[in-house]
Amino acid sequence: MKARIKFQKYGALRFIGHLDVMRYFQKVMRRAEIPIAFTGGYSPHMIMSFASPLGIGLTSEGEYFDIELTEPIASKEAVRRMNAVGVEGIHVTSFRQISEEKKATGMAIVAAADYLVGTRKGVFPQNLEELVEQFIKQAEITVLKQTKRSEKLVDIRSMIYQMEVRESYTSLQDSGANQIFMELAAGSVENLKPDLVMSAFCKFAGLPEDSITCTYHRLEMYADTGTENTRKLVPLESLGNDII
Amino acid sequence: MRKLALNDEILLKIEKPARYIGNEVNSVMKDPEKVDIRFAMCFPDVYEIGMSHLGIQILYDMFNRREDVWCERVYSPWIDLDKIMREEQIPLFALESQDAVKEFDFLGITIQFEMCYTNILQVLELSQIPLHSTERTEDHPIVIGGGPCTYNPEPLAEFFDLFYIGEGETVYDELLDLYKTCKAQGMSRRKFLEFAAGIEGIYVPQFYEPEYNEDGTMKAFHRINEHAPEKIKKQIVMDVTNATYPMRPVVPFIKATQDRVVLEIQRGCIRGCRFCQAGMLYRPTRERNVETLKEYALAMLENTGHEEISLSSLSSSDYSQLEELVNFLIEEFPGKGINISLPSLRIDAFSLDVMGKVQDIRKSSLTFAPEAGSQRMRNVINKGLTEDDIISGAGQAFEGGWTKVKLYFMLGLPTETEEDMKEIARLSDRVARRYYEIPKEERHGKCQITASSSFFVPKPFTPFQWAPMCTAEEYVERAYIVKHEFQEQLNRKSLKYNWHEADLTVLEGVFARGDRKCAKVLEEAYRLGCLYDSWTETFDNSRWIQAFENTGISPDFYNLRKRTMDELFPWDFIDMGVSRKFLEREWSRAMNGEVTPNCRSNCSGCGAAQFGGGVCYEGKN
Ligand code: SF4
Numbered sequence: 092m093k094a095r096i097k098f099q100k101y102g103a104l105r106f107i108g109h110l111d112v113m114r115y116f117q118k119v120m121r122r123a124e125i126p127i128a129f130t131g132g133y134s135p136h137m138i139m140s141f142a143s144p145l146g147i148g149l150t151s152e153g154e155y156f157d158i159e160l161t162e163p164i165a166s167k168e169a170v171r172r173m174n175a176v177g178v179e180g181i182h183v184t185s186f187r188q189i190s191e192e193k194k195a196t197g198m199a200i201v202a203a204a205d206y207l208v209g210t211r212k213g214v215f216p217q218n219l220e221e222l223v224e225q226f227i228k229q230a231e232i233t234v235l236k237q238t239k240r241s242e243k244l245v246d247i248r249s250m251i252y253q254m255e256v257r258e259s260y261t262s263l264q265d266s267g268a269n270q271i272f273m274e275l276a277a278g279s280v281e282n283l284k285p286d287l288v289m290s291a292f293c294k295f296a297g298l299p300e301d302s303i304t305c306t307y308h309r310l311e312m313y314a315d316t317g318t319e320n321t322r323k324l325v326p327l328e329s330l331g332n333d334i335i
Numbered sequence: 336m337r338k339l340a341l342n343d344e345i346l347l348k349i350e351k352p353a354r355y356i357g358n359e360v361n362s363v364m365k366d367p368e369k370v371d372i373r374f375a376m377c378f379p380d381v382y383e384i385g386m387s388h389l390g391i392q393i394l395y396d397m398f399n400r401r402e403d404v405w406c407e408r409v410y411s412p413w414i415d416l417d418k419i420m421r422e423e424q425i426p427l428f429a430l431e432s433q434d435a436v437k438e439f440d441f442l443g444i445t446i447q448f449e450m451c452y453t454n455i456l457q458v459l460e461l462s463q464i465p466l467h468s469t470e471r472t473e474d475h476p477i478v479i480g481g482g483p484c485t486y487n488p489e490p491l492a493e494f495f496d497l498f499y500i501g502e503g504e505t506v507y508d509e510l511l512d513l514y515k516t517c518k519a520q521g522m523s524r525r526k527f528l529e530f531a532a533g534i535e536g537i538y539v540p541q542f543y544e545p546e547y548n549e550d551g552t553m554k555a556f557h558r559i560n561e562h563a564p565e566k567i568k569k570q571i572v573m574d575v576t577n578a579t580y581p582m583r584p585v586v587p588f589i590k591a592t593q594d595r596v597v598l599e600i601q602r603g604c605i606r607g608c609r610f611c612q613a614g615m616l617y618r619p620t621r622e623r624n625v626e627t628l629k630e631y632a633l634a635m636l637e638n639t640g641h642e643e644i645s646l647s648s649l650s651s652s653d654y655s656q657l658e659e660l661v662n663f664l665i666e667e668f669p670g671k672g673i674n675i676s677l678p679s680l681r682i683d684a685f686s687l688d689v690m691g692k693v694q695d696i697r698k699s700s701l702t703f704a705p706e707a708g709s710q711r712m713r714n715v716i717n718k719g720l721t722e723d724d725i726i727s728g729a730g731q732a733f734e735g736g737w738t739k740v741k742l743y744f745m746l747g748l749p750t751e752t753e754e755d756m757k758e759i760a761r762l763s764d765r766v767a768r769r770y771y772e773i774p775k776e777e778r779h780g781k782c783q784i785t786a787s788s789s790f791f792v793p794k795p796f797t798p799f800q801w802a803p804m805c806t807a808e809e810y811v812e813r814a815y816i817v818k819h820e821f822q823e824q825l826n827r828k829s830l831k832y833n834w835h836e837a838d839l840t841v842l843e844g845v846f847a848r849g850d851r852k853c854a855k856v857l858e859e860a861y862r863l864g865c866l867y868d869s870w871t872e873t874f875d876n877s878r879w880i881q882a883f884e885n886t887g888i889s890p891d892f893y894n895l896r897k898r899t900m901d902e903l904f905p906w907d908f909i910d911m912g913v914s915r916k917f918l919e920r921e922w923s924r925a926m927n928g929e930v931t932p933n934c935r936s937n938c939s940g941c942g943a944a945q946f947g948g949g950v951c952y953e954g955k956n
Contacts, residue, residue, distance in 0.1 A: 111589050133694070148343065
């Protein structure tokens with residue numbers, strides 16, 4: 092039996108890296124006595140797979156990982172137990188049973204992610220809305236993408252699914268009121284990080300590099316249930332059902 | 336939401352920001368308004384090392400059980416943050432509240448090894464607390480030191496207000512109560528120190544003054560305050576079973592060196608190896624009740640979620656209930672992915688059987704610590720392990736499928752000859768030979784014997800406290816003799832040899848048996864930029880050499896000088912239970928190559944029986 096767990100990451104915990112979050116949850120599983128399955132062999136490990144890792148410094152209310160269970164446990168009870176043994180800064184919000192299909196788990200199905208971008212230092216310009224509109228109207232947005240070995244120019248326009256100014260506000264992120272919302276390609280095929288978009292945007296808007304420092308908050312992660320030609324994004328959570 | 340002491344810019348710039356944010360599972364939060372005493376407990380090394388230390392976890396737990404105390408943790412900032420904190424004048428803070436250490440009532444520093452001494456100065460300076468106790472005012476925290484290095488606290492004497500000599504579980508409550516009373520009555524710092532000096536085991540260094548002979552050795556150690564006792568009596572917990580034990584140790588987010596539950600099964604060691612300070616300091620051996628340990632194991636795994644449990648003691652095989660405990664652990668956790676690690680086990684049929692169950696034989700290696708290559712040398716150091724033990728143990732292991740063996744040795748031991756050194760290589764080869772005696776079809780390829788040697792540092796309160804050391808050059812020469820001998824061996828392709836840094840050994844030697852004069856070198860070295868000396872990437876011996884030059888202090892005085900039997904040592908004001916007579920006797924037995932039996936086979940009247948318990952009274956009630 093497979094389950095999908097959704098959680099938030101905020102506050103001091105945004106400085107905990109992805110590997111440490113994995114270690115954290117391994118220990119949570121034991122403390123909360125979640126009936127998680129192990130691999131066999133001399134050094135058995137928990138069957139657990141995380142969706143797209145969140146960078147250090149980012150907050151989120153849409154993190155996910157999938158686990159294999161040896162026996163069912165009620166969703167409510169599992170969430171309660173995990174939070175009871177957890178720390179401030181990581182909060183489990185759902186625990187749902189998902190399909191047994193191999194392809195349906197973990198990293199493999201992530202297709203997009205939503206982000207809110209705010210400022211920690213400096214403020215966005217007055218005509219932010221206008222600038223964002225013009226930015227997204229471009230047919231091509233080329234950026235210099237640095238990988239470990241090389242640098243290359245890529246067009247990121249097609250990986251930005253949405254981008255607009257929002258006044259919406261989340262308590263999990265400390266940031267000014269004016270925020271930019273963006274929906275970006277994520278996952279193993281195409282993956283776009285919000286800071287790359289922002290640096291392209293700042294350049295486009297003529298904002299000097301050090302004039303603002305942004306905060307990034309991940310809102311949600313999606314799977315694509317559409318066809319090859321039309322995208323149909325659904326939150327990863329919605330692919331599961333509560334265990335009663 | 337908790338506010339952090341460091342801003343995002345800094346936290347995103349430095350390595351492993353998780354070192355500085357606190358908030359770990361089982362860390363203790365309290366309302367500062369509701370406590371009387373705020374205690375900052377510091378391990379002066381980087382977080383991952385400090386978090387792995389059991390002693391701190393014990394004290395943290397013990398202090399926080401008191402409603403009137405909030406004990407928090409502090410570690411040395413790594414060099415990246417160190418630099419930023421200096422530049423931006425950010426005071427060092429405790430992890431839980433993120434409040435500045437300088438606002439606390441106490442700064443406690445555990446002193447585990449000599450090479451962290453510069454980090455102690457770093458912690459004081461970054462905390463914006465004056466380095467010298469005499470420069471501190473009513474506004475500064477009381478700086479107290481504890482841990483094994485305080486058995487010779489003299490090189491650090493001027494930097495501390497108090498030292499706690501001995502095991503932490505005994506008089507801390509008394510000290511904290513006293514502080515509370517003094518604070519409530521608005522008493523001065525000095526008054527508090529005077530009262531504190533009256534508590535058994537508490538040493539107030541500024542109330543004493545050493546006098547030196549012309550040759551630099553100690554002439555006398557004077558009390559200059561009437562409240563200071565003549566002798567400081569080491570503290571020891573006799574009932575270890577009922578002593579505080581941290582059932583909910585803090586679980587770090589980042590991987591600490593000890594990422595596991597640590598179960599201390601006993602304190603002390605019956606063996607009496609003459610080089611080993613712990614073996615003398617923690618006499619007599621005291622065992623924890625096995626039923627209690629079983630309860631602890633279950634509760635701690637449940638409370639931490641750790642996937643590994645490790646038994647801790649100086650010599651686990653000597654724990655009388657080992658089989659029962661280990662069998663319990665093996666039966667309790669099958670298939671739950673709980674690893675059991677059993678360091679310091681003697682290799683025999685039982686331990687091989689157990690290890691075969693708990694680890695992957697192919698991947699794991701066996702460890703022997705013969706400490707010396709020749710039987711003569713092992714007699715000198717009173718290491719009971721014989722060549723036969725090693726070869727037959729290794730033989731059984733090889734037949735059981737193991738192919739990797741690690742051997743630990745020391746070089747520079749008292750009376751060591753070239754022959755003794757070469758025996759290190761030869762013994763390693765004989766272990767390999769034992770492997771190749773197994774018919775080829777039954778072997779699993781080649782064996783891998785890794786021998787490493789460290790250089791011996793004589794420690795206070797051991798029978799070798801009189802022993803002279805060597806120069807760094809001489810140590811390296813000795814290592815080369817061993818290395819060449821390895822190249823002569825039949826199975827050299829299956830043997831590997833490595834040795835430790837000699838420069839560090841020299842420094843360690845100076846501070847291990849140093850006096851108050853050494854403080855100057857330490858301070859100078861720190862001023863010259865020495866920090867994290869036990870880390871190869873940061874250790875810079877040239878700065879230390881400069882520091883010795885600048886202060887006119889010679890390491891040779893501390894290391895190479897031959898000490899007379901009646902020399903007054905800087906640490907002699909401590910009454911540590913084991914008598915000086917016993918140490919003298921052991922030193923002369925060592926010189927004659929005479930072995931002394933262990934506590935269980937025959938008590939040699941070391942003096943520790945005065946504590947009224949432990950192995951000294953086993954089977955006698
Ligand atoms: S008094 Fe005897 S039994 Fe007790 S610690 Fe000393 S040598 Fe061992």
